[in-house]
Amino acid sequence: MNRDFVAGLLGLVLAIVYYAMASKIQVSQLADDVGPEGLPKIYAWMLGGFSTLLMVRALLQRAPAPAGTAEVKSKEATAARRGLGMLAIGVGYVVLVPTLGYPLCITLVIAIATLYQGGQMSLRTAAISALGALGLWFVFVFLLHIGQPAGIWPELIERLAR
Amino acid sequence: MNELMAMFGAVVASPMIIPAAFGGIAWGILGGALPGISPSITMALLLPFTYGADPTAAVVLLASTYLGAEYGGSIPAILIRTPGTNSAAATVIDGYAMKEQGKAGEALGISLYSTLLGSIFGVILLITLTQPLANVALAFQPTSYVGLGVLGLSVIASLAGESLIKGMMAGFIGLMIATVGTDPVTGLNRFTFDDPELLSGIPPILVMVGIYAVAELFEQSSQPGWRQTNSADASIKMPDALMRARLRVAQVIGAVIGFIEGLTPGGGGTIAAFLSYNEAKRWSKKPEEFGNGSPEGIAAPETANGAVSATALIPMLGLGIPGSNSAAVLLGGFLIHGMTPGPMLFTKHYDVVMGLYAGKVISLFALVIVGYLILRPCIWLVNRPKHYLMAFIFALVLSGVYAIHNSLFHVGIALAFGVIGYGMKYFRIPTLPMVLGVVLGFMVESNYRRALVLSDGDHMTFTEDPIAATLLALAAIFIVISLVRHFRDSLKSGKAEQKAA
Numbered sequence: 001m002n003r004d005f006v007a008g009l010l011g012l013v014l015a016i017v018y019y020a021m022a023s024k025i026q027v028s029q030l031a032d033d034v035g036p037e038g039l040p041k042i043y044a045w046m047l048g049g050f051s052t053l054l055m056v057r058a059l060l061q062r063a064p065a066p067a068g069t070a071e072v073k074s075k076e077a078t079a080a081r082r083g084l085g086m087l088a089i090g091v092g093y094v095v096l097v098p099t100l101g102y103p104l105c106i107t108l109v110i111a112i113a114t115l116y117q118g119g120q121m122s123l124r125t126a127a128i129s130a131l132g133a134l135g136l137w138f139v140f141v142f143l144l145h146i147g148q149p150a151g152i153w154p155e156l157i158e159r160l161a162r
Numbered sequence: 163m164n165e166l167m168a169m170f171g172a173v174v175a176s177p178m179i180i181p182a183a184f185g186g187i188a189w190g191i192l193g194g195a196l197p198g199i200s201p202s203i204t205m206a207l208l209l210p211f212t213y214g215a216d217p218t219a220a221v222v223l224l225a226s227t228y229l230g231a232e233y234g235g236s237i238p239a240i241l242i243r244t245p246g247t248n249s250a251a252a253t254v255i256d257g258y259a260m261k262e263q264g265k266a267g268e269a270l271g272i273s274l275y276s277t278l279l280g281s282i283f284g285v286i287l288l289i290t291l292t293q294p295l296a297n298v299a300l301a302f303q304p305t306s307y308v309g310l311g312v313l314g315l316s317v318i319a320s321l322a323g324e325s326l327i328k329g330m331m332a333g334f335i336g337l338m339i340a341t342v343g344t345d346p347v348t349g350l351n352r353f354t355f356d357d358p359e360l361l362s363g364i365p366p367i368l369v370m371v372g373i374y375a376v377a378e379l380f381e382q383s384s385q386p387g388w389r390q391t392n393s394a395d396a397s398i399k400m401p402d403a404l405m406r407a408r409l410r411v412a413q414v415i416g417a418v419i420g421f422i423e424g425l426t427p428g429g430g431g432t433i434a435a436f437l438s439y440n441e442a443k444r445w446s447k448k449p450e451e452f453g454n455g456s457p458e459g460i461a462a463p464e465t466a467n468g469a470v471s472a473t474a475l476i477p478m479l480g481l482g483i484p485g486s487n488s489a490a491v492l493l494g495g496f497l498i499h500g501m502t503p504g505p506m507l508f509t510k511h512y513d514v515v516m517g518l519y520a521g522k523v524i525s526l527f528a529l530v531i532v533g534y535l536i537l538r539p540c541i542w543l544v545n546r547p548k549h550y551l552m553a554f555i556f557a558l559v560l561s562g563v564y565a566i567h568n569s570l571f572h573v574g575i576a577l578a579f580g581v582i583g584y585g586m587k588y589f590r591i592p593t594l595p596m597v598l599g600v601v602l603g604f605m606v607e608s609n610y611r612r613a614l615v616l617s618d619g620d621h622m623t624f625t626e627d628p629i630a631a632t633l634l635a636l637a638a639i640f641i642v643i644s645l646v647r648h649f650r651d652s653l654k655s656g657k658a659e660q661k662a663a
Contacts, residue, residue, distance in 0.1 A: 050334065136557060149570070
């Protein structure tokens, strides 16, 4: 299976799932002639049609794999794994920030992402991470007055103070 | 002449207009340059600070912030491939390509110069044509909005790149994303999975941050360090006479489209930027350079953005109809001070309107001075070690996305679109058509259905409205021309392959 065929297949699956979900949208007494499911169904048909076209074209244009394909695929797999690592850092942030709070969590994000991108574990990295986090806190919380998650710290400090 | 005197008088009467214009530009550039912080959010953050201020200075501050943010959005678009604002998405394409070629300073200079020209054009129109031109926007009906949306979507055919099929797939995926949330006619929930955070749909800025910034960060994590910008590149290069001459056509296109879209409620900077990019490519002598670092690819959308930041105020001031989110926030600034924008504003608060015009003129000077000063630190940023910059940008994106609605759920959505964007790159599916689908989807659907309700389901209503008919005819012409070009290019490449074989 070449790349275009897989893209077409994924598009087709998306179209079918989306169409099925559109079919389950409630019927309303207030609905107009088109209805809330009208255009979504048309979009699903169109995506399904173009996805099928892409698959057919991919099958018709099938060419022998050029030399070095295995090497290229291996590189792409490595790249995808590295991308997933960054995604994991982001997901980790979303999960931990309500508990650890913004200042600590964003410092960790900068430090871990720096190391993951090839930076050295050093005092400099730690200092830059802390300064970066301080800068972001200054802009968002102090300058723009946008509250970021405080974590468990305010409650913990309050308890300790009692 | 009377208006010029009145504007001068307004500055004398309210000298705070000058620092308000400079402050607004600086604040706007800062906010616009932060991914996830749109011009309207940047302006809205200022609203509480304007309560106690002089009314004229307050509205000048907000209007200048709008211009500053429209320009500020292009800075991260060029330097880090992240549009700071929705309307800077089109600037990413050639701006980042120029940066990759070591021409970051030149790209930023073109952006500043083009935004300035667009703004000058827009301010002149704002001052001279407000009331007469506002009548055109008043005539817009739901059918006209459908025509406008379809015209915007017709750009997909041109933006599809090497494969029209993939471009259309991306466009329809974008339209599907736009259907998430509350149905515009019945109020029923669609594709929300019973999650209240999805009731108002998926904000386009999350899609853009995801597929541009997050996906780019994912990709960069496996790429070697980028080429550093050398000291010659690091100095801001305003376009020379030769370059200015080259940019002229693209800037005229951007200014005209920016004017029309700014005047049109619901049009806005994003549609203007994409339409002007498309038209600049069509009229360019070097269309093959678009997508690979064409200066005109920056000039056209940035000129349009500059023009929109002024012309979007025309229907708001003249009719009280805000054409965009930012214009709505500015309208809020008027209301805070007990002034209702509309025809009566010119009779009841003429001095404030003249003060606003004067402030817009002063903000043009402020844009050059503040914009020039802020660019240097931005170029300095590009020369930092890649791993620090990437890590900091990732942290900035996470913080900025959260700041939009104080929602970690939205951070999750942006990360999800990062994965989708990464996948689209892998499958060589263009992302721009998807963005257009997301931006225009709701407007097209809601107005299409409203128009049919009003006409008892008669589709001929779209041809009976002359504005809609004209816009739809233009869309049809764009699509046919693009299809002909695609088939011609396919035939050419097929013949070339046969010859090579």
